[in-house]
Amino acid sequence: MSPEDGGPPVEVYRRYLESGRLGFQRCAGCGAAVFYPRVLCPVCGSSDLAWETSSGRGVVYATTAVYRREDDPYNVVLVDVEEGFRMMSRVEGVPAEEVEVGARVTLRLDLTDDGPVPVFVPEGEGP
Ligand SMILES: [Zn+2]
Structure with missing residues (x-):
C-alpha cells in the first residue's frame, strides 16, 4: 500500500515513513499544518485534512x-x-x-x- 491509499491517520503516517518520507497533514479549512497525524484539525475542528510531504x-x-x-x-x-x-x-x-x-x-x-x-x-x- 502507498500512503495515498488512505486509512487511519497513524497508518498513513507509518506508510509515509516506510516510503522514506515525513508526512504531515494540512487543514483545508484553516490552512494549519497538523502533526502528529489526527482525524480532526486541532485548530478549527475540520475533518478535511490533506497529506503533504515535509522537506525535513x-x-x-x-x-x-x-x-x-x-x-x-x-x-x-x-x-x-x-x-x-x-x-x-x-x-x-x-x-x-x-x-x-x-x-x-x-x-x-x-x-x-x-x-x-x-x-x-x-x-x-x-x-
Ligand atoms: Zn483547521
Missing part, C-alpha cells in the same frame, strides 16, 4: 539532554519544521548537551526493528 528542514525550538547512569546522555528536541508544525524528536551526530536552540537541522530516517524513526541531524550532514 527545521530549527531546534527546545532541547533537553537526558542523562543515564551508565550510558552517554541523549537529547530530546522540539523541532519547528519549515512547513509550520512542531515535532518531538532527537538530534543525532552531536553530543547531547551541545544541541543548541535555533540550530538548523535536517530529517534523517533511522531504521529500527519498529520501522523507520524520524530523527534530525545538523543541516549539511543529512543524506
Whole structure:
C-alpha cells in the first residue's frame, strides 16, 4: 500500500515513513499544518485534512539532554519544521548537551526493528 491509499491517520503516517518520507497533514479549512497525524484539525475542528510531504528542514525550538547512569546522555528536541508544525524528536551526530536552540537541522530516517524513526541531524550532514 502507498500512503495515498488512505486509512487511519497513524497508518498513513507509518506508510509515509516506510516510503522514506515525513508526512504531515494540512487543514483545508484553516490552512494549519497538523502533526502528529489526527482525524480532526486541532485548530478549527475540520475533518478535511490533506497529506503533504515535509522537506525535513527545521530549527531546534527546545532541547533537553537526558542523562543515564551508565550510558552517554541523549537529547530530546522540539523541532519547528519549515512547513509550520512542531515535532518531538532527537538530534543525532552531536553530543547531547551541545544541541543548541535555533540550530538548523535536517530529517534523517533511522531504521529500527519498529520501522523507520524520524530523527534530525545538523543541516549539511543529512543524506
Ligand atoms: Zn483547521
